[in-house]
């Protein structure tokens with residue numbers, strides 16, 4: 001199972017990881033919006049570097065939970081956990097209901113307000129690159145190896161080694177090792193990383209258990225509404241496709 005380990009003590013805040021992500025996915029420049037949260041994540045920024053006092057920099061991205069609450073909350077399986085580790089998103093299935101955004105314990109998925117049809121955006125741990133045997137663009141770009149890629153077991157062993165060899169340097173904790181059932185983006189640090197959980201004290205049990213119970217109690221009328229939205233979404237997409245074809249001279253049929 002692939003994973004990322006970010007060592008806050010090694011990060012110099014150069015933003016090379018952010019730039020590499022934006023370049024890889026052709027993400028446009030950010031448009032400031034009044035409703036945005038302070039962490040800088042958006043549909044156009046899948047990773048950010050949060051600046052903290054005393055030259056501390058905290059890189060934020062999707063944690064690629066081992067049991068992702070976002071995937072459990074999604075009524076049409078637009079998000080799913082791959083066997084390799086990344087949690088990926090299929091925009092063709094997405095209804096735009098934003099249950100995933102409400103379910104995520106780390107506040108990661110963001111809505112793409114600039115698209116005529118609904119999209120939710122987040123880091124995909126460079127799944128296409130991983131499938132090609134390559135590492136994520138952000139870990140490749142990091143000049144200090146503050147954020148590294150590898151097998152989760154090996155990264156956990158590396159994190160334990162650093163904590164053991166430098167007990168005065170680090171907080172004695174691997175962030176994400178067990179919380180919400182364990183995640184695939186881990187951290188070690190010399191400052192508290194409460195900001196990654198928005199100050200919430202996350203428990204060790206996987207959230208899908210509670211998410212699933214909550215989803216099962218959603219009244220039938222909302223399930224019907226979901227089906228209605230799926231149909232509406234399909235009709236809108238179909239109309240846009242037909243409109244495009246009309247404008248392009250009817251080159252494609254179907």
Ligand code: SF4
Nearest residue numbers: 062063065068070104
């Ligand atoms: S951090 Fe949030 S968006 Fe990422 S896999 Fe976990 S629940 Fe899903």
Ligand code: SF4
Nearest residue numbers: 021123125126136138
């Ligand atoms: S793993 Fe890939 S998608 Fe995720 S932040 Fe890094 S470059 Fe972006």
Ligand code: SF4
Nearest residue numbers: 011012014015017142
């Ligand atoms: S590239 Fe590395 S050192 Fe630079 S901000 Fe990102 S994690 Fe920190």
